Amino acid sequence: MKKPSLTILGCHSSIPTNQFHPTAQILEMKGFSFLIDCGEGTQVQLRKAKIKFNRIIHIFISHLHGDHFFGLIGLLSTFHLLGREKSVIIYAPKGLKEIIDVHFKWSYTRLKYCIDHIELSSEKLEKIMENEKIEVFSIPLKHRIYANGFLFKEKPSNRKLNMEEIKKITDIKIVDYKNIKQGKDFKTNDGRIIPNEKLTFDPPKILSYAFCSDTSFSLSIIEHIKYVDLLYHESTFLKTEENRAINTGHSTANQAAHIAKKAEVKKLLLGHYSNRFPNIKAFEKEAKEIFFNVEASEPLKTYYL
Template sequence: MKKSSLTILGCHSSIPTKKFHPTAQILEMKGYSFLIDCGEGTQVQLRKAKIKFNRIIHIFISHLHGDHFFGLIGLLSTFHLLGREKSITIYAPKGLKEIINVHFKWSYTRLKYSIDHIELSSHKFEKIMENEKIEIFSIPLKHRIYANGFLFREKPSSRKLNMEEIKKIPDIKIMDYQNLKLGKEFKTNDGRIIPNQKLTFDPPKILSYAFCSDTSFYLPIIEHIKYVDLLYHESTFLKIEEERAINTGHSTANQAAYIAKKAEVKKLLLGHYSNRFPNIKEFEKEAKEIFFNVEASEPLKTYYL
């Protein structure tokens, strides 16, 4: 299985340009490809990143400002034109379902696949998806309109069999493997107890990723993202524009760094840059005054958890 990774498709705010693309990213985790936000031009960026469209079955939209979902209807239309039959689930604020349905109604389009809409309206930290491998939570954000971040967290894996050691004990049969994977000790026919740690390896570390955009500087986020391996936090402005950040419901780079430091995350990725700051390394420099492990995210770059 591939390593868990995040591919940035777009990381700028508002107006797309030749160089700047609005928010969209692909999280690869436990064999799934999650699309997070879908700004204008996302499907072009997906092609550039060589990400297969048919692997996307879950889409998460943070809020209903255009730079976070204007690319979605185009992507859904492309799925249809490519003959997609596999259903898709969209987790988004209430209202997006209506927007999508109106478009396809008046374009007289009957999709070849179904869309399952999970409409979000809660202002609480809640689990919105779960299966045997992963669990996903909504994170309440503070913005001009209703907005959520998302926490993606792997579930613990089974222990890995140490076949070299297992072969040394003839009493162990294939039927015993599952108990060993669950961490149980093994008792031989003559009564000896073999410690599980001698027969198995520790499972892979549980990884987690948190996406927090768009949001003002909002301390309640911290309790929900404690110790995550990778945090993407918006940094629309530099601290010289802090008043503008407050007025528009956004954060500065140093505020994002403060959140990362207090949450004790492993690494911080900055993004959602205002186009008035063409040199994104300025954001990174400002954030590093507070939090050491920080990077300014770049389009079409992949980051590993």
């Protein structure tokens, strides 16, 4: 299975331009393609990134400011025009369902597929999705309106069989493999106990990704994102504009780096840049004064966990 990856579709705030695209990204993890936010122009960016539309089932919308969801109705319409039949599940604050329903009502569109809406309203960390491979949590953020970040965590995998050692023990049959993968010792016919660690290798490391945009500087999120492998944290402004960040419910690159350092994350990705700063490397330079492993995210670039 491919290593988990994050493809940035857009990483700027507010007004789209020829070069700047509002927030949207695709997280590939354990065979799933998760769309996180869907700013204007997302479907065009998906095509440029060569991401197949029919692989997107789960869509996560952080909050109801337009630069985070104005591309969604267009994308849902394209799904319909392409003859999609698979359901889509949208995790978003209360209100988005009404917006979508009104649009399709007055455009007289009856979709060929179903949309399942999971409405978010909790002010605490909450598990919002779970399957056999992944669990996803909403992270309460501090913005001008109700907003969530998202934490994606792999579930532990089974141990890997050490076939070279297993072949030495003739009592072990194929039907025993499941128990051995689950970490159980093996008992031979003559009563000997073969420790599991002799028959298996450790499973792959559990990986995690946290998305935090938009938010004021808030130490309260640290406990929720501790030790994640990759953190995307908004950095709308540089520290010269810290007062503007406070007034608008955003963060600076410097503040994002403080969060990453205190949470002891493996890597920090910056994003949601204000268009008043055309040189995104300035964000990276500012953050590196605090946290060493940081990168300014760029559209259509893929980052691996």
